[in-house]
Amino acid sequence: xxxxxxxxxxxxxxxxxxxxxxxxxxxxxxxxxxxxxxxxxxxxxxxxxxxxxx
Numbered sequence: 001x002x003x004x005x006x007x008x009x010x011x012x013x014x015x016x017x018x019x020x021x022x023x024x025x026x027x028x029x030x031x032x033x034x035x036x037x038x039x040x041x042x043x044x045x046x047x048x049x050x051x052x053x054x
Contacts (some may be wrong), residue, residue, distance in 0.1 A: 002046070003042065003045050003046055004045040004046075005045075006045075007041060007044060007045035008037075008038075008041035008042070008045050009041075010041075011037045011038075011040045011041035011044065011045075012033060012034065012037035012038065012041060013033075013037070014037065015032065015033040015034075015036045015037035015040065016029065016030065016032075016033025016034070016037060017033070018032075018033070019031075019032035019033040019036075020033075
């Protein structure tokens with residue numbers, strides 16, 4: 001799988017900031033940011049359009 005690391009880092013940072021806003025504890029917000037940011041980062045940065053694959 002070809003991963004665009006720029007978008008992966010952006011999603012991790014975005015979800016971590018959202019975690020700090022939503023949750024009270026630092027551990028929960030870091031876990032939320034890393035878990036959801038990693039999942040969304042892999043899903044969205046790994047996708048390619050059909051034109052790029054050809």
